[in-house]
Amino acid sequence: MPGLSTAHSVVEPSALSKRIAQGIVILYALLTMIPLAWILLTGFKTPPDSISYPPKLVFQPSLEGYCNLFTTRSRQTPEYIAGLPPAEGMCDEIARSRNMVVAGPSKFVPRFVNSLVIAFTSTLLAVGLGTLAAYGFSRFRVPLADDLLFFILSTRMMPPIAVAIPIYLMYRELGLSDTKLGMILLYTAVNVSLAVWLLKGFIDEIPREYEEAAMIDGYTRLQAFRKVVLPQAATGIAATAIFCLIFAWNEYAFAVLLTSGEAQTTPPFIPFIIGEGGQDWPAVAAATTLFVIPIFVFTILLRKHLLRGITFGAVRK
Amino acid sequence: MAEVRLDAVSKHFGTGEAAVTAIAEMSLTIGDGELVILLGPTGAGKTTTLRLIAGLEKPDAGRVSIGGRDVTGVNPAERDVAFVFQQYSLYPHLSVYDNLAFPLRSPARRVPEAEIRRKVGEVARLLRIEDKLNNRATHLSGGQMQRVAIGRALVRRPAIYLMDEPLSSLDAKLRSDLRLELKRIQQELGATILYVTHDQIEAMTMGSRIGVIDRGRLVQVGTPREIYENPVDLHVAQRLGQPGINLVPRALLPEVPAPPGAHTIGARTEHVRIARAGHADGVGLVRWIERLGDQNHLHVTLRGQDLVTLGEPDSDLSVGDRVGVEFLRPLYFDAAGRRIAAGA
Ligand SMILES: Nc1ncnc2c1ncn2[C@@H]1O[C@H](COP(=O)(O)OP(=O)(O)OP(=O)(O)O)[C@@H](O)[C@H]1O
Numbered sequence: 001m002p003g004l005s006t007a008h009s010v011v012e013p014s015a016l017s018k019r020i021a022q023g024i025v026i027l028y029a030l031l032t033m034i035p036l037a038w039i040l041l042t043g044f045k046t047p048p049d050s051i052s053y054p055p056k057l058v059f060q061p062s063l064e065g066y067c068n069l070f071t072t073r074s075r076q077t078p079e080y081i082a083g084l085p086p087a088e089g090m091c092d093e094i095a096r097s098r099n100m101v102v103a104g105p106s107k108f109v110p111r112f113v114n115s116l117v118i119a120f121t122s123t124l125l126a127v128g129l130g131t132l133a134a135y136g137f138s139r140f141r142v143p144l145a146d147d148l149l150f151f152i153l154s155t156r157m158m159p160p161i162a163v164a165i166p167i168y169l170m171y172r173e174l175g176l177s178d179t180k181l182g183m184i185l186l187y188t189a190v191n192v193s194l195a196v197w198l199l200k201g202f203i204d205e206i207p208r209e210y211e212e213a214a215m216i217d218g219y220t221r222l223q224a225f226r227k228v229v230l231p232q233a234a235t236g237i238a239a240t241a242i243f244c245l246i247f248a249w250n251e252y253a254f255a256v257l258l259t260s261g262e263a264q265t266t267p268p269f270i271p272f273i274i275g276e277g278g279q280d281w282p283a284v285a286a287a288t289t290l291f292v293i294p295i296f297v298f299t300i301l302l303r304k305h306l307l308r309g310i311t312f313g314a315v316r317k
Numbered sequence: 318m319a320e321v322r323l324d325a326v327s328k329h330f331g332t333g334e335a336a337v338t339a340i341a342e343m344s345l346t347i348g349d350g351e352l353v354i355l356l357g358p359t360g361a362g363k364t365t366t367l368r369l370i371a372g373l374e375k376p377d378a379g380r381v382s383i384g385g386r387d388v389t390g391v392n393p394a395e396r397d398v399a400f401v402f403q404q405y406s407l408y409p410h411l412s413v414y415d416n417l418a419f420p421l422r423s424p425a426r427r428v429p430e431a432e433i434r435r436k437v438g439e440v441a442r443l444l445r446i447e448d449k450l451n452n453r454a455t456h457l458s459g460g461q462m463q464r465v466a467i468g469r470a471l472v473r474r475p476a477i478y479l480m481d482e483p484l485s486s487l488d489a490k491l492r493s494d495l496r497l498e499l500k501r502i503q504q505e506l507g508a509t510i511l512y513v514t515h516d517q518i519e520a521m522t523m524g525s526r527i528g529v530i531d532r533g534r535l536v537q538v539g540t541p542r543e544i545y546e547n548p549v550d551l552h553v554a555q556r557l558g559q560p561g562i563n564l565v566p567r568a569l570l571p572e573v574p575a576p577p578g579a580h581t582i583g584a585r586t587e588h589v590r591i592a593r594a595g596h597a598d599g600v601g602l603v604r605w606i607e608r609l610g611d612q613n614h615l616h617v618t619l620r621g622q623d624l625v626t627l628g629e630p631d632s633d634l635s636v637g638d639r640v641g642v643e644f645l646r647p648l649y650f651d652a653a654g655r656r657i658a659a660g661a
């Protein structure tokens with residue numbers, strides 16, 4: 001019978017087709033990693049090496065980019081530098097070789113900390129609110145549920161930057177311009193709609209019987225939610241958190257518009273590096289390299305949840 | 318353990334055109350320490366009845382009381398019931414041990430861990446799942462899952478156990494073992510149980526009473542014997558008996574002294590007797606003999622109507638024989654399927 005030939009989905013693929021698939025995946029991964037590798041390498045070049053043509057693949061590694069990223073420097077005459085006491089530390093030495101002296105720490109660390117605080121807090125809020133709202137929509141009879149869900153989604157139907165001017169004016173009125181709180185609220189608001197929709201899908205997949213069983217077993221709804229729903233929604237929550245974090249971490253347009261000092265995040269800060277004292281590509285590359293690390297670590301940490309997959313089969317359908 | 322009462326409980330689902338009456342004015346009392354069987358076709362409202370008692374559904378009308386307390390508006394957690402779901406719904410993220418311990422660990426109960434270990438061990442032994450305690454709940458066979466689900470109820474001593482076809486996916490041997498085991502537990506503990514089943518033997522042997530439910534109505538409640546021998550209508554008569562009761566249109570059997578208004582005559586297999594021609598209510602043709610070992614099922618055609626009757630295993634009848642058929646204690650039903658008394 002032709003209708004019964006579903007066995008191919010169960011049979012292990014042949015060694016050859018596995019090889020080919022692996023080859024394609026590795027090739028694609030390598031291709032996408034070229035820009036990242038380029039940035040990583042550039043971070044360890046000297047400024048002249050970074051703009052030499054043809055590009056140098058083999059070069060004398062230097063920490064000049066990282067030094068320039070973390071410090072501010074001022075240009076001095078060679079005579080002045082010769083009259084100074086011996087250089088303290090490597091960065092000072094590198095600076096003097098370029099007729100400069102280290103004037104102090106740069107703003108990179110505070111900007112990076114801003115990014116961490118704003119991105120992680122807004123992700124936590126968006127995922128937390130999103131989980132609760134999604135659970136509510138999934139389990140209770142909410143009046144006008146479909147309209148509300150559509151409304152929530154509709155906030156994503158135009159590019160957020162389209163409302164930049166109203167938000168800018170609103171924030172100025174409310175005193176939220178250039179505050180971490182303002183950026184956290186903004187990113188949470190943008191992300192929460194995505195979180196509600198993604199998580200509603202995941203929670204809809206969790207059969208109600210689990211909570212019902214827990215409630216009969218002596219748990220309140222909230223306790224059942226914590227003990228039974230949350231562990232099973234972990235996969236979805238992890239995936240949603242990664243999406244939200246990536247958005248909040250990388251967001252550029254609002255950050256440029258709404259932050260300039262105190263609350264500035266890393267993305268609008270990076271272009272500033274170029275401006276200070278010529279085109280300092282190694283410093284930009286160093287900043288970008290460091291900027292990628294938190295997302296990278298976060299994704300690796302949550303990988304276990306992402307890969308664990310959704311559990312099928314404990315409820316007979 | 319406690320007495321559980323349903324008073325004129327009704328439950329509807331949906332609205333307007335799509336409205337379904339799942340339960341209609343059902344009144345039923347499950348006595349303290351009694352095991353009542355709920356029997357009915359699919360969609361009859363058996364699961365809904367259990368869910369109403371558990372508090373997972375709120376009745377549209379009527380009252381539910383447990384141990385004399387009106388619990389109609391009370392949360393499931395505060396009703397002190399245990400539920401074995403038709404879908405076995407083990408917590409897939411927990412091990413078998415943690416599944417069994419889950420009710421005992423509820424914030425409302427706070428049983429000490431040592432006590433939990435003891436109880437879980439006891440129940441696991443009883444249900445023969447001791448060697449599975451460390452498995453993930455999803456790494457079990459269907460029958461093992463069902464036993465864990467039963468175990469999750471048995472670790473507690475609730476006011477009532479609600480069991481929705483708890484043995485349906487077990488093999489025959491395990492099923493009969495557990496049937497006896499459940500019955501024993503019920504008698505030892507004096508447990509109150511409301512038990513849904515499709516299984517004839519479970520219905521006949523386990524319960525002190527059977528409630529037959531059809532389209533949301535409780536049609537008849539009585540001892541298994543009453544339900545079997547004195548069904549109030551055709552529907553109830555057909556629910557029990559394996560093979561099912563023989564139903565013959567009255568018009569085919571003019572010889573039978575049926576009361577006026579009788580439309581259908583029913584006779585259980587053991588009440589259809591192969592008789593000598595002179596004594597018979599009709600003459601039929603043996604069409605097929607099922608030899609089951611301890612007995613035979615004789616399929617006889619009588620005036621175009623198939624009947625099944627029991628035959629002795631050593632009878633010398635063979636296919637094609639003409640035999641007289643006699644009805645002992647026939648049941649009479651009117652055109653609407655209601656039972657009418659014999660010899661009226
Ligand atoms: N949540 C619900 N929403 C709408 N209709 C429902 C719901 N639950 C049950 N019903 C309807 O109520 C009726 C009774 O259902 P119930 O599950 O109690 O049947 P059952 O006797 O347990 O059947 P089965 O033997 O198949 O398990 C059915 O017609 C069903 O479609």
Ligand SMILES: [Mg+2]
Binds near residue numbers: 364365481
């Ligand atoms: Mg059911």
